[in-house]
Amino acid sequence: MTMKRPWYATVLMYAALAMFLFFLGFPLLWLLSASFKSSGELNSLAVNLLPAEWDFSNFGAALERQNLLLAAGNSLFVSIATMVITVLLSMPMAYALARLKGRLRAAGTVWILTSQVFPSILIIIPLFLVLRAISLNDTLLGLILVYVTFTLPFTLWMLQGYVAAIPTELEEAGEMDGASRITILRTIVLPLLAPGLVATAMFTFVSAWNEFFLALVLLQSPELYTLPIALRSFLGAEGQTQLGPLAAGAILATIPSLIIFSILQKKLTGGMLAGAVKG
Amino acid sequence: MSSVATKVPRQTKRVGHRARAQRREAVALVIPALLPIIIFSVIPLASGVALGFTDATLKRNAEINFIGFGNFIELLGDHRFWGSFGIGIVWAGSVALLTLVCAMALALLLNSDLRLKGLTRVLALIPWAMPPVVIAIVWRMIYNPNSGPLNGALEVFGIPGVNWLGDFSTALPAVIVVGVWSGIPQTTVLLLAGMQSISAEQHEAAAVDGAGAIRRFWHITLPSLRPIIIAVTALDFIWQFNSFGLIYVLTEGGPGGRTMIPPLFTYLEAFRNREIGYASAMGDVLVIAIMLILSLYLVNQFRQSKGSRA
Numbered sequence: 213m214t215m216k217r218p219w220y221a222t223v224l225m226y227a228a229l230a231m232f233l234f235f236l237g238f239p240l241l242w243l244l245s246a247s248f249k250s251s252g253e254l255n256s257l258a259v260n261l262l263p264a265e266w267d268f269s270n271f272g273a274a275l276e277r278q279n280l281l282l283a284a285g286n287s288l289f290v291s292i293a294t295m296v297i298t299v300l301l302s303m304p305m306a307y308a309l310a311r312l313k314g315r316l317r318a319a320g321t322v323w324i325l326t327s328q329v330f331p332s333i334l335i336i337i338p339l340f341l342v343l344r345a346i347s348l349n350d351t352l353l354g355l356i357l358v359y360v361t362f363t364l365p366f367t368l369w370m371l372q373g374y375v376a377a378i379p380t381e382l383e384e385a386g387e388m389d390g391a392s393r394i395t396i397l398r399t400i401v402l403p404l405l406a407p408g409l410v411a412t413a414m415f416t417f418v419s420a421w422n423e424f425f426l427a428l429v430l431l432q433s434p435e436l437y438t439l440p441i442a443l444r445s446f447l448g449a450e451g452q453t454q455l456g457p458l459a460a461g462a463i464l465a466t467i468p469s470l471i472i473f474s475i476l477q478k479k480l481t482g483g484m485l486a487g488a489v490k491g
Numbered sequence: 492m493s494s495v496a497t498k499v500p501r502q503t504k505r506v507g508h509r510a511r512a513q514r515r516e517a518v519a520l521v522i523p524a525l526l527p528i529i530i531f532s533v534i535p536l537a538s539g540v541a542l543g544f545t546d547a548t549l550k551r552n553a554e555i556n557f558i559g560f561g562n563f564i565e566l567l568g569d570h571r572f573w574g575s576f577g578i579g580i581v582w583a584g585s586v587a588l589l590t591l592v593c594a595m596a597l598a599l600l601l602n603s604d605l606r607l608k609g610l611t612r613v614l615a616l617i618p619w620a621m622p623p624v625v626i627a628i629v630w631r632m633i634y635n636p637n638s639g640p641l642n643g644a645l646e647v648f649g650i651p652g653v654n655w656l657g658d659f660s661t662a663l664p665a666v667i668v669v670g671v672w673s674g675i676p677q678t679t680v681l682l683l684a685g686m687q688s689i690s691a692e693q694h695e696a697a698a699v700d701g702a703g704a705i706r707r708f709w710h711i712t713l714p715s716l717r718p719i720i721i722a723v724t725a726l727d728f729i730w731q732f733n734s735f736g737l738i739y740v741l742t743e744g745g746p747g748g749r750t751m752i753p754p755l756f757t758y759l760e761a762f763r764n765r766e767i768g769y770a771s772a773m774g775d776v777l778v779i780a781i782m783l784i785l786s787l788y789l790v791n792q793f794r795q796s797k798g799s800r801a
Contacts, residue, residue, distance in 0.1 A: 232615075233610065238640075239629045240617055242629065242640055254638055255638050257646050257652075259640045305521050305525065308521045327536070329778060329781055331732075331733045331777055337767050364531075365528075422624075424623055424740075439622070440622050440624040455632060462624075462629065470620045474616065
């Protein structure tokens with residue numbers, strides 16, 4: 213667009229942009245700089261982003277002190293398992309939801325949207341009782357089951373948006389050629405759905421990786437803690453917190469979802485909009 | 492069914508057969524995903540709602556008795572719960588509204604011809620990817636009264652420091668700022684996607700007619716974005732009202748319950764006081780309340796958008 217704008221409007225816009233840059237960026241820079249500062253510098257009121265002396269021991273201390281490595285392993289295991297199970301379960305149903313017209317589809321959509329309204333606490337209490345009854349509370353398997361439950365509705369919604377974007381004519385053409393349903397699904401639908409599947413899988417992974425509340429309720433043994441719970445226990449009593457290792461641990465916990473998110477960004481918003489339009 | 496089928500012409504019969512086969516196929520596709528949803532989502536939710544009508548506790552092998560509306564009658568007089576409910580409304584409402592305003596401004600800037608857009612986009616992405624616990628840790632550092640940069644900056648100007656998260660009057664606003672910070676990216680991206688679907692010709696035609704940037708915003712951009720804005724604010728409100736991790740790590744509901752949003756209050760009732768029946772009743776009330784607020788908002792918005800179009 214080429215529209216004339218008075219010079220002061222441009223100045224105002226740059227000022228606004230600079231404010232946003234500062235507001236959004238400063239906390240991140242502060243975290244980064246805190247992870248390289250010594251504890252003496254961290255406990256002063258100095259407002260310098262560049263550490264006076266670089267301290268590289270925080271990352272090592274973070275990994276060593278609070279079993280963060282073990283927690284990262286737990287998080288990785290839980291997130292990958294949740295991702296695989298959720299995608300496998302939602303694939304057939306998303307296909308059916310997108311291709312079905314009528315009551316079942318309407319009911320499915322209503323359920324998916326309604327489940328967003330209910331507070332997690334209302335679902336986790338009975339789930340907790342059930343898991344306790346079969347001795348799966350305070351286990352990673354129980355946590356994975358709960359994560360699958362909680363991510364499934366949104367995953368379905370996302371995935372059916374991608375399915376709906378595949379023209380039915382392609383499948384009908386396959387049918388004309390006498391291909392079986394399974395063949396059509398495998399050779400026509402699946403390849404076209406691949407980007408959507410990747411985006412959905414990544415979304416599920418990040419949801420599980422970042423999740424805090426359900427893990428807090430279900431996990432009691434420190435050796436089972438996932439990363440967010442382990443980081444929370446880092447905080448400990450106020451005043452005794454070691455800020456440097458805490459900042460380092462927080463950065464390490466963000467990196468995986470950051471990488472995935474930067475790949476995902478375009479796909480995710482596309483999928484959400486597709487789902488919104490179709491749903 | 493079959494007696495009817497013999498009477499109808501062959502053409503229809505074949506279609507009916509195909510439709511039935513398709514339905515069977517659909518059922519085969521749906522069941523593997525439907526079963527876990529029913530077992531792990533529908534049934535727990537229904538029993539969660541039902542637990543609100545019982546005196547259940549977390550004690551092992553405790554008897555569960557149906558007590559009708561007993562919990563709800565007790566809840567009516569529980570002013571701590573209603574206080575928490577009010578905080579939840581203020582929290583979710585302010586965050587949803589402020590996030591919308593900020594994200595709209597940011598999306599407009601990113602949709603214009605300024606430099607530095609790439610950098611801003613990258614920066615705006617990061618809070619979205621961060622786990623809520625990490626966001627809370629970052630902001631605890633910033634708000635820290637003894638070593639945080641916020642008080643450090645105040646000190647430079649000779650202003651006495653504030654205990655942001657510990658003071659009765661500043662705790663809730665401080666927490667809301669964090670909510671807005673973490674909510675901006677997602678909302679911005681959604682609004683930006685909506686803006687990019689508005690055709691440039693519309694803007695150019697209006698500009699030719701002499702409409703300034705502000706008028707074009709009110710008369711072209713805003714009306715076209717309306718469905719997205721309604722959906723985004725409604726979702727933001729629900730998500731924030733039900734959010735837990737951010738405030739739990741920032742303040743644990745303190746000081747003196749000033750940031751005790753309902754999910755925190757309910758969690759403590761269920762897993763500290765171990766009164767899961769009473770906690771479930773709170774959950775029931777919250778669901779009804781959110782649905783009421785939401786339907787009021789949506790009905791009102793749709794009526795308005797109809798009115799403006801007429």
